[in-house]
Amino acid sequence: MGRAPCCDKNGLKKGPWTPEEDHKLITYIQLHGPGNWRSLPKDAGLQRCGKSCRLRWTNYLRPDIKRGRFSFEEEESIIQLHSILGNKWSAIAARLPGRTDNEIKNYWNTHIRKRLLRNGIDPVTHAPRLDLLDLSSILSSALCNPSSLLNLSTLVGNTQALLNPDLLRLATTLSSLKQENSDLFLQQLQENQFCNSLLQNQAVPALSSQPSQFENLAQQVPACTTTTSTAPFLNQTTQLMQENVEGFSSHPTSTFSCQNSQENFVPSSLNDSLVSQPNFYCSSTSTNPTVPALGEFSGFQPVNNGYQNFSIDSVLSTPLMSPDPLNSSSTHVNSSSTEDERECYSSFLKFEIPESLDIDDFL
DNA sequence: AAACGCCGCAACCGCCGAGGT
DNA sequence: AACCTCGGCGGTTGCGGCGTT
Structure with missing residues (x-):
C-alpha cells in the first residue's frame, strides 16, 4: 500500500552543499533531467535527501536562474504582484523569469518589507498605516x-x-x-x-x-x-x-x-467601472512586461481586504516608479543604484513620518 | 585586533494537496 | 476508500560576512 518512503533520513547529509555535491547533481540532471527526486540522490551518488536535491537544484543550480541583485523593474513587479497575490511566492516567481520563489521571498523580507514599513506602508495590505496617517x-x-x-x-x-x-x-x-x-x-x-x-x-x-x-x-x-x-x-x-x-x-x-478620509472609501483615482470589478489591479499603467495583463488575474481576489479604499494605483506602476527608459536597461541596484535612490524611487509610497517617530516601534 | 551585533541568504522544516497503490 | 508518498509551498532558522565599537 502506498509508496516506499522518500528516503531514509538517517545518515543523510544536511547543511551547505559542497562544490562536489553540486557537480554531481548538475552532472546527473544534465544526463537524466530533473525529476524522480526520490531515486536521484542514490543514482547520483549523493548522500542527500531527494527533497534537499530538489531544493538545491530549483533554488540555486538551475541554469536559468538569474543571480545578483534585483533590478528596479523586478522590484517594481514584486511589489505589484505581491499587492495582488500576497505571499504566493511561487506565483510571483512564475512571473519573474530567472528568479526563484525563495529568492523573492528573501528579498521581500530583507529589503522591500522593511522599506515599505519605513515609508509607512503596511507590507501585508499595501495600505498606508492608518495609525500614522489618519x-x-x-x-x-x-x-x-x-x-x-x-x-x-x-x-x-x-x-x-x-x-x-x-x-x-x-x-x-x-x-x-x-x-x-x-x-x-x-x-x-x-x-x-x-x-x-x-x-x-x-x-x-x-x-x-x-x-x-x-x-x-x-x-x-x-x-x-x-x-x-x-x-x-x-x-x-x-x-x-x-x-x-x-x-x-x-x-x-x-x-x-x-x-482613508473619504466617507465612501472609493479612491478618487478609480472610476466606478473599475471599482465594480475585482480584477482592476493590473491596469494599463503597468510599464513592466513581466507583469501579467489584467485578465491573467481573474480569479484572484485582492489581498488587502478591508482596504478596498486604498488606491491600487498607488502600488501599481506609475511613470515615477519606472525609471527613465534610457536608464532602465541597466538599473541593477548593485552597480548604479543606491539605497538612497531606491528611497527616491519608492517615494511614491511615502508619506512623511516625523524623524522623531521611531519606526522600529511599529515593526 | 578582537569582540560584538546586525544583516542577508541558503537551507531546512512542516504542512498541504494531488495522486499512486 | 484508506493510506501513503511526492512535489510544492510558505515560514523559519542558522551560519557566514560585514560593519561597528
Missing part, C-alpha cells in the same frame, strides 16, 4: 462635526502608543479644549471658514491632490480663530497636517491619502 481626518472630523460620535479623548487614549508625540499632544489639547469650552470652541469653528473649507474640500483628499488648497486653508485659520484660545493649536495642527501630507501631494499618483 489623524488629520480624525481631527477634522472631530472639529467639524459637533455631533460626531467619535470620542476624541477615547481615541487619543487608544492610540497613544502609536502616534507621533507631537500630534498626540495636539490631539489631547484639542480634546481638552473641546471639552472645557466646547460651545465657544465649536461656535467659532462653525462660524469661520475653517470648517467650510474642510467640508468643501473634504479636507484630506484635497490635501493630497491640491496642496495649494491646503496652504490656503492654513492661512485662513488664524483669521478665523483669533478670538479663541484654540488658534495656536489649530495653526499647529494645520501645520502638522500639512507636513504629513506633503509627501503625498508631491506626487500626483499618491492618492491613498484621500481614501
Whole structure:
C-alpha cells in the first residue's frame, strides 16, 4: 500500500552543499533531467535527501536562474504582484523569469518589507498605516462635526502608543479644549471658514491632490480663530497636517491619502467601472512586461481586504516608479543604484513620518 | 585586533494537496 | 476508500560576512 518512503533520513547529509555535491547533481540532471527526486540522490551518488536535491537544484543550480541583485523593474513587479497575490511566492516567481520563489521571498523580507514599513506602508495590505496617517481626518472630523460620535479623548487614549508625540499632544489639547469650552470652541469653528473649507474640500483628499488648497486653508485659520484660545493649536495642527501630507501631494499618483478620509472609501483615482470589478489591479499603467495583463488575474481576489479604499494605483506602476527608459536597461541596484535612490524611487509610497517617530516601534 | 551585533541568504522544516497503490 | 508518498509551498532558522565599537 502506498509508496516506499522518500528516503531514509538517517545518515543523510544536511547543511551547505559542497562544490562536489553540486557537480554531481548538475552532472546527473544534465544526463537524466530533473525529476524522480526520490531515486536521484542514490543514482547520483549523493548522500542527500531527494527533497534537499530538489531544493538545491530549483533554488540555486538551475541554469536559468538569474543571480545578483534585483533590478528596479523586478522590484517594481514584486511589489505589484505581491499587492495582488500576497505571499504566493511561487506565483510571483512564475512571473519573474530567472528568479526563484525563495529568492523573492528573501528579498521581500530583507529589503522591500522593511522599506515599505519605513515609508509607512503596511507590507501585508499595501495600505498606508492608518495609525500614522489618519489623524488629520480624525481631527477634522472631530472639529467639524459637533455631533460626531467619535470620542476624541477615547481615541487619543487608544492610540497613544502609536502616534507621533507631537500630534498626540495636539490631539489631547484639542480634546481638552473641546471639552472645557466646547460651545465657544465649536461656535467659532462653525462660524469661520475653517470648517467650510474642510467640508468643501473634504479636507484630506484635497490635501493630497491640491496642496495649494491646503496652504490656503492654513492661512485662513488664524483669521478665523483669533478670538479663541484654540488658534495656536489649530495653526499647529494645520501645520502638522500639512507636513504629513506633503509627501503625498508631491506626487500626483499618491492618492491613498484621500481614501482613508473619504466617507465612501472609493479612491478618487478609480472610476466606478473599475471599482465594480475585482480584477482592476493590473491596469494599463503597468510599464513592466513581466507583469501579467489584467485578465491573467481573474480569479484572484485582492489581498488587502478591508482596504478596498486604498488606491491600487498607488502600488501599481506609475511613470515615477519606472525609471527613465534610457536608464532602465541597466538599473541593477548593485552597480548604479543606491539605497538612497531606491528611497527616491519608492517615494511614491511615502508619506512623511516625523524623524522623531521611531519606526522600529511599529515593526 | 578582537569582540560584538546586525544583516542577508541558503537551507531546512512542516504542512498541504494531488495522486499512486 | 484508506493510506501513503511526492512535489510544492510558505515560514523559519542558522551560519557566514560585514560593519561597528
